[in-house]
Amino acid sequence: YPRAMQVFRSFGAQLLSVPWDATGPRAEVFERLLERHTPKLFYCQPSAHNPTGLAVAPETARRLLDAAARHQVPIVEDGFDGSLFYGAAPTLPLKAVDRGGVVIYIGTFSKILFPGLRLGWLVGPPPILERLQAAKQLADLHTSALIQAAVHRFCERKLLDRHATRVATEYARRRALLLTALRRRMPSEVTWTEPQGGFSLLVTLPSGVDAGALLPQAIERGVAFAPGAPFFVDGGGQRTLRLSFSSVAANRIDEGIRRLAETIKAARGRLRGRERVERGAVPVV
Ligand SMILES: Cc1ncc(COP(=O)(O)O)c(C=O)c1O
Secondary structure (H helix, E strand, C coil): CHHHHHHHHHCCCCCCCCCEECCEECHHHHHHHHHHCCCCCEEECCCCCCCCCCCCCHHHHHHHHHHHHHHCCCEEEECCCCCCECCCCCCCCHHHHCCCCCEEEEEECCCCCCHHHCCEEEECCHHHHHHHHHHHHHHHCCCCHHHHHHHHHHHHCCHHHHHHHHHHHHHHHHHHHHHHHHHHHCCCCCEECCCCECCEEEEECCCCCCHHHHHHHHHHCCCCCEECHHHCCCCCCCCEEEEECCCCCHHHHHHHHHHHHHHHHHHHHHHHHHHHHHHHCCCCC
């Protein structure tokens, strides 16, 4: 998540990445990193990784927790957004099975209600929470008491639960439409993740097609996306893009994907044309 990287870098942190596979951050890479470095913390999004929408499998969660406890490295668990999941219920948050007491859990109302709230919560060891409270006071005194009271009342009246069910139903519908449209419209060299939670997925483009260069061409056809590269810690990801289905009306998803697929096919066609010209070229010496 690019904002988290910006925050860590603004404090002078040097970031090391642990790549994901289908079961979560690769535990053996994490274990190796802990043996070679002494990181201040490990940040991850186990319930719904932004941008892939993938979740951490229980066995991977256990290995990450064991390694962090062994090396006494805190895990900052960005709980974004554990309440939005599709299919089987997600595995428990790392915090819920954190016997070593190494996890600091961050939750947010931004995704399940709306981003303008800027209201979240933390679960962690009291001495750390006290330090964070002091740091927050220095940063902005406190989050609006009015907003906090309003959301508290909303939760107390069980309206959040009702709302979460409605949101999850609607997002599940949009997710299904998006996956169907991708299967139907995309050329065969394009692949994508199938989100287990959250509301985005990561598309990988055919080799040679750069998502950043593709964006203006897509916008010309009236469709936009987030290039994937800023989500990668140590470069790479130029062939990837993030599609979000949170704010696109269900009846516009298929048309959006049709236009995106056309943009990709056109870029791939130009690339092949250039390759043919280059192959046929005679060097002038
Ligand atoms: C992974 C992740 N964590 C946290 C946030 C931000 O949450 P908040 O709006 O509560 O700051 C986002 C927002 O997009 C996100 O993608």
